[in-house]
Amino acid sequence: MSERVFVTGLGAVTGLGLDVAALWQGLCQGRSAIRRWQPEGVSDFPVRYAAPVDWNAFQCAYRSAFWWQTPMERRSRFGLAAAEQAVNDAGLTLLAGDERRLGVAIGSGAPERDPSDLLLALGSDGPDWQRLYRRFAELNPNSGLVNGNDQLATLIARRFDLAGPVLHFSTPCAGAAHAIGHGFRMIRRGEVDAMVVGGADSVLNLPTMIGLLLLGAPSIAEKYGDTLCRPFDRDRSGLVAAEGGAVLVLESERSALERGARVYAEIVGFGSAMDAYCITAPHPEGRGAALAMQRALRDAQLTPDDIDHINAHGTSTPLNDPAETLAIRQVFGDCAGRIAISSNKSMLGHLIAAAGAPECIATVLAVRDGRVPPTLNLSQPDETCDLDYVPGSSARAMPVRAALCNSFGFGGLNACIAVQRHA
Template sequence: MSQRVVVTGLGVVGRLGFHWRDFWKALLAGESAVVPWQPGAISDFPVRYAAPVDDAAFTAAFAGLVESLPPMERRSRFGAMAAYAAMHDAGLIDKDLRLGVAVGSGIPERDTADMLLAMTDAGPSWDAFYARRAQLNPALRGGNDQLAAVIARQFKARGPVQNFSTACAGAAHAIGSSFRMIRNGEINCMIAGGADSVLSPMTITGLHLLGAPSVNEDLGDKLCRPFDEARSGFIAAEGGAFVVLESLDHARTRNATIYGEVLGFGSSMDAYRVTAPHPEGRGAAQSMENALRDAGIAPGDIDYINAHGTSTPLNDPAETMAIKHVFAAGDHYRKLAVSATKSQIGHWIAAAGAPEFIATLLAARDGIAPPTLNLENPDPACDLDYVPLQARPMKIGAALSNSFGFGGLNASLIVKPYIKEDAHEYHG
């Protein structure tokens, strides 16, 4: 018999706070993490706004813990502390249990000075790079699985350890895979989520060359505006977020606090273009349909969707079309509340699915949908109810969170409020 899967721990590290309660309070209050920004010592860089973590506040929030970390990339430090926060929130620090780890991560951070080690008189050479590897910043010598390994060692994890490098869907894939392993009885407890930072000069330059981040200066810190006519690209951000997932029986045995229940997970591939979604949202639709099928519920059972909602010209109408397709029966798409928390926190890239999953879970728990900020003039091609500007109290029986990454990599997760007396069994 399939195991019910619940969430018992939450951890968030980002510009809006270092505890999930602060993060959630800021979302509901309509606060924005977007601030004026330039990468490193570079001035007059075309990308002028981002959502960076406040370094001093981060160090103060985790005083004594950050200092104990081994040399790590910036994103991995955020992720390690978010994982610790989630485990602490779940009451599992220093507990002897068989724990699994699943992490969504992106391309390892590299600074210009480090990459220049590859240069010779004849041009770039990997042989030269590896010969000079000792000169690398020690925090940058690991691969993109560094965070998963650090978390596993930190908590003496004896279960499966996974790393997902599936672009902006990475953290959602990590959570979805963990959910399925617990549901199938392979393990009782997983720490899952992701961390990322794309604010290094090399990474943000690469994204800028792709035309992904907004360079519009006219709107100031309000330029992240999913589904709005004036949207012009995403706002790069950084942070880490993790959740503790457990089988219901395991959580009940230890009398854990339960924030909500995971019902289903779906994924798909657009197989269209590396940097553009299918214009009709076919992959996105398939991902949502797969999640609904996995959960064993009908489209009409969903009340709220936390959209991928990147504020890019291509994603927002494609996601709108996908939602209309999946929720067409009885024109249910007209009854849905859909909001984009990226309008507040920016785009965490590989980690994006984790804070958005937490926001979706808390929306279902508390019966309130967070807003889509800066939505003042909706694009005619984006004609759903996007909960503009202010949070909205509403009954949420089930909610869906979307994460769609570069290359057409899609993931969707479905959650519901935890009801102690609910005897529903899942056979996905």
């Protein structure tokens, strides 16, 4: 059995705004969510810029929600809000049939930690986990020390009374893409009628940002101010961390047609691969990335000539961008030069485990609308990054028959999703 898989609902909370309209309009208009930032209570942290969600606006929009008082991590709040948007957008509550045919697949990363929680473990003799356990009641109820890492997936399932499979993916920067891909495959195999898929993350807390800084991942440059996220540019200097959540509703063709659902686009393929090279760097030849794209194309029964757009992983790091360029050249050969490639991270920042979710939404809308967002801040292309990265500050109008969305994570975990226009 092989079901076609349609996208019937979208939801997003990002630094560009609190819904999908704000996300898509911001990307097409070349608006950036990146601004000056410091961790709470710190004034001299080396990382000076990030792409946070407007927390005050988010609270105003959702503090009346019945779930607001439930203890949960910040990222889970973003993800649950995005899931509500997507489910409502899809009219999923109108889906007829057995509720066990509806499932959830979500990607998120390392648990958020409140520094004050960790201080509870300290005594005159140093840190002691038993001391922390004894003071459990004093922990921040919204921190990752209290909430399970799969919290968002279970919250969504409970919120909408979904009794189908509930999956959580923690595969660094490819987490949301893996969730979307596996949700797609479950529907295609006929195991479920619909899946609520995507991811949410917030690394904008001191413990997590210290970890990323020790890995050498985020940019600490100040030369370009809030335009320092420069994918494929010779002056790129590292990723810019972000937060937020994005969710899609995927549904079988049969189910969508039976209830007259609106269809944004069709998910037609998924590929995943492992670099097996280095925990903190991609293979310099992009081997794992190339294999993921090849597998997505094969899974979708598409050829390189069918692809008009690639939503690149495009992290603005010295190692990723040339490796991704080599991978695209390896897969697409002579076709590589005509493909419109863009990095949403130049405007959204890097949502880490959730990155693939808003980027997949942008890919879906690029296919639907025939508009490819730009790669912002690309003023001096690196000589090793010599493809068409849609430079400028506004979307390019062009037919997009099919597109790929790349997500490549720490440890060489690679995922690629193939999207096709709905006929």
